[in-house]
Amino acid sequence: MACSRLFRNFALTVKLPSVTTHKFDSGLLPTETVTTKEELMKYFNDMFTIRRIEITSDAYYKNAEIRGFCHLCDGQEGIYVGMEAGVTHDDCLITAYRDHGQAYMRGETPHAIFAEMFGKITGTSKGKGGSMHFYNKTTNFYGGNGIVGAQVPVGVGLAFALKYQKKPNISMIMYGDGAANQGQVAEAANIAALWKLPAIFICENNKYGMGTAIERASANTEFYTRGDTIPGIRIEAQNIFAVRETMKFAKKWGVEHGPLWLEFSTYRYRGHSMSDPGVSYRNKEEIDKVRATRDPIEYVKHLILDNKLASETELEEIQDKIKEEVNKAAADAKKDPVPDAKELMTDVFSHNRKYFIRNVELKDSALI
Amino acid sequence: MLTRLNQRFSSLLFSASPEVPTGLPATKRTMLAAINNALDTVLTKDQTACVFGEDVAFGGVFRCTDGLRAKHGESRVFNTPLCEQGIAGFAVGLASYGVTTIAEIQFADYIFPAFDQIVNEAAKLRYRTGGQFNCGSLTIRAPYGAVGHGGLYHSQSPEAYFAHTPGLKIVIPRGPVQAKGLLLSSIRDPNPVLFFEPKAMYRASSCDVPDDDYTIPLGKAEIVKHGREVTIIGFGLQLLSLDKAVTRVEKELGITCEIIDLRTIMPLDMETIEKSVKKTGRCVIAHEAPRFGGIGAEIAAKIQEECFLHLEAPIGRVCGWDTPFPLVFEKFYYPDENRAYEEIKRIVLY
Numbered sequence: 001m002a003c004s005r006l007f008r009n010f011a012l013t014v015k016l017p018s019v020t021t022h023k024f025d026s027g028l029l030p031t032e033t034v035t036t037k038e039e040l041m042k043y044f045n046d047m048f049t050i051r052r053i054e055i056t057s058d059a060y061y062k063n064a065e066i067r068g069f070c071h072l073c074d075g076q077e078g079i080y081v082g083m084e085a086g087v088t089h090d091d092c093l094i095t096a097y098r099d100h101g102q103a104y105m106r107g108e109t110p111h112a113i114f115a116e117m118f119g120k121i122t123g124t125s126k127g128k129g130g131s132m133h134f135y136n137k138t139t140n141f142y143g144g145n146g147i148v149g150a151q152v153p154v155g156v157g158l159a160f161a162l163k164y165q166k167k168p169n170i171s172m173i174m175y176g177d178g179a180a181n182q183g184q185v186a187e188a189a190n191i192a193a194l195w196k197l198p199a200i201f202i203c204e205n206n207k208y209g210m211g212t213a214i215e216r217a218s219a220n221t222e223f224y225t226r227g228d229t230i231p232g233i234r235i236e237a238q239n240i241f242a243v244r245e246t247m248k249f250a251k252k253w254g255v256e257h258g259p260l261w262l263e264f265s266t267y268r269y270r271g272h273s274m275s276d277p278g279v280s281y282r283n284k285e286e287i288d289k290v291r292a293t294r295d296p297i298e299y300v301k302h303l304i305l306d307n308k309l310a311s312e313t314e315l316e317e318i319q320d321k322i323k324e325e326v327n328k329a330a331a332d333a334k335k336d337p338v339p340d341a342k343e344l345m346t347d348v349f350s351h352n353r354k355y356f357i358r359n360v361e362l363k364d365s366a367l368i
Numbered sequence: 369m370l371t372r373l374n375q376r377f378s379s380l381l382f383s384a385s386p387e388v389p390t391g392l393p394a395t396k397r398t399m400l401a402a403i404n405n406a407l408d409t410v411l412t413k414d415q416t417a418c419v420f421g422e423d424v425a426f427g428g429v430f431r432c433t434d435g436l437r438a439k440h441g442e443s444r445v446f447n448t449p450l451c452e453q454g455i456a457g458f459a460v461g462l463a464s465y466g467v468t469t470i471a472e473i474q475f476a477d478y479i480f481p482a483f484d485q486i487v488n489e490a491a492k493l494r495y496r497t498g499g500q501f502n503c504g505s506l507t508i509r510a511p512y513g514a515v516g517h518g519g520l521y522h523s524q525s526p527e528a529y530f531a532h533t534p535g536l537k538i539v540i541p542r543g544p545v546q547a548k549g550l551l552l553s554s555i556r557d558p559n560p561v562l563f564f565e566p567k568a569m570y571r572a573s574s575c576d577v578p579d580d581d582y583t584i585p586l587g588k589a590e591i592v593k594h595g596r597e598v599t600i601i602g603f604g605l606q607l608l609s610l611d612k613a614v615t616r617v618e619k620e621l622g623i624t625c626e627i628i629d630l631r632t633i634m635p636l637d638m639e640t641i642e643k644s645v646k647k648t649g650r651c652v653i654a655h656e657a658p659r660f661g662g663i664g665a666e667i668a669a670k671i672q673e674e675c676f677l678h679l680e681a682p683i684g685r686v687c688g689w690d691t692p693f694p695l696v697f698e699k700f701y702y703p704d705e706n707r708a709y710e711e712i713k714r715i716v717l718y
Binding site: 143187 | 496
């Protein structure tokens with residue numbers, strides 16, 4: 001990663017890692033980009049916040065205060081922050097269940113994120129969705145989906161709506177290396193290619209579908225080629241600038257030409273979910289190696305320190321502050337009320353019918 | 369079955385409904401023409417609306433979408449590739465963005481690859497997002513039911529699988545007038561609706577269908593014939609066999625039967641059903657789908673919960689047998705007017 005400082009405190013030129021392409025001229029992509037201190041500090045801030053949300057969620061889960069299923073994204077933060085740096089909130093985003101990073105970058109506060117996981121009324125889905133089901137209508141974040149691969153044709157529907165309504169926006173459709181083998185992904189790809197929809201398919205390849213390594217699940221592990229006629233690009237997604245510049249390009253391409261089939265090479269430090277320690281199918285050396293050489297936060301941190309944009313102490317102070325804020329958000333969220341019993345029955349249909357709910361004591365029963 | 373329909377005009381299938389204003393200018397239409405008219409109305413009035421599915425562009429395999437593409441444009445009426453799961457998922461995405469989405473599944477028998485998208489995505493989107501998102505503007509149409517020769521995969525009635533899923537509405541018209549009014553309501557209802565069209569009815573004779581825009585409310589059953597001694601509950605094409613069976617029973621036993629067309633399977637209009645059964649004390653439920661776990665089972669359970677002390681006999685059911693829908697044995701499988709006659713008589717004489 002060669003960088004050169006052009007002007008003191010002004011701009012930094014960052015060379016982008018090389019890409020691999022499928023039916024696509026890599027010459028169309030930029031090879032370097034420019035960043036500023038403000039940008040670097042923001043990226044550092046955002047990525048570290050996501051990291052702390054995950055670490056804090058892990059602690060609460062192990063204490064049985066978050067229940068159900070919880071899929072953390074430590075190690076993949078560069079993707080979520082990098083994507084938002086390249087697009088706007090008018091571009092639709094849909095992903096699978098590993099959605100904490102996206103939820104934060106699409107406008108949910110740490111408080112609301114924790115509240116949802118704790119099952120509180122102040123959660124993003126009134127506590128009815130949980131960790132896998134974050135959404136935000138105002139920022140076009142369509143979740144948060146539990147069924148593997150189901151979000152992909154839904155994302156193509158969003159792309160169609162955008163084109164139909166002549167919006168200059170894309171639909172970013174995220175899925176994992178495991179979901180890549182779902183038949184409906186191929187169906188969605190065909191529809192998007194046939195009708196030249198502004199659908200940007202993004203496979204987050206973190207090398208494992210739950211506990212199954214990609215070599216044991218996919219006959220073709222070159223996920224960026226599996227869009228068939230759709231041009232494909234594989235990037236090193238641990239480099240936040242690679243993600244940012246690719247998404248900037250994808251937005252333009254999507255609106256002008258149609259779909260793109262992206263593969264983000266990434267890695268998750270933890271297991272698939274909180275039920276998976278994540279070490280039975282890979283060894284600790286592999287995890288440590290990625291942490292040491294490909295961590296997205298460390299990359300940005302080194303850029304900041306190497307270019308003397310901030311001192312070690314300053315960064316530590318920022319990290320401590322974020323840690324404190326996130327901890328406070330979780331503690332505050334914990335005190336929020338749970339949803340009223342009647343919320344069990346709301347949002348099934350557009351109109352909320354009245355149901356007789358029998359309580360333990362008949363006298364406490366209610367028509368809600 | 370089709371020839372018999374043409375020979376004997378069944379007043380029940382071609383009757384109007386009380387919600388439809390009388391005296392309006394009308395045209396003779398078959399059910400498929402009524403459906404076509406409803407879709408045309410929506411495409412004209414709602415600029416966000418689009419209609420898609422396999423082969424709908426040229427008019428569809430049953431001609432329900434005939435002429436719509438030429439009139440409203442190829443960006444609004446278009447073919448999808450052959451991929452029901454992809455079609456349904458795509459439709460969910462489109463609807464969640466606010467587009468009035470009318471998707472067609474070519475035969476209800478093909479709806480099963482789309483089952484996950486309908487049951488896990490469409491039905492639950494409003495709930496799991498805490499009300500932030502919904503795909504209420506989604507309507508999925510599919511031809512269902514026996515047609516005389518359809519065999520295993522062109523005859524099924526899948527309503528029970530979906531009735532078991534909270535969050536969906538299921539609507540089934542019995543005739544051309546209901547098809548237009550119920551379809552317009554379904555498309556405009558802010559919840560995802562499955563609209564199953566009895567394919568045997570598509571071309572079977574025609575009746576006056578008002579030209580204007582009119583709706584028939586969802587969630588309301590219709591008493592198509594009033595009577596005192598027994599309540600008969602059915603929907604779709606079954607109203608034909610029930611009409612014939614009832615005529616025979618009434619003559620033979622000197623009784624009168626009350627016939628209810630459910631019109632909406634989900635949500636069920638239990639109020640109308642309860643009132644009727646409390647009056648008659650006896651009930652027979654009919655549907656083409658297999659007996660075990662069919663809609664009849666749920667209705668029977670609900671009736672005995674609410675009307676137990678009013679019942680004079682167990683609740684009878686006339687259903688398809690618990691087998692796959694057979695080809696050569698369709699006549700044995702199908703709950704026709706003879707089986708309905710036997711069951712009604714059994715319950716009345718209990």
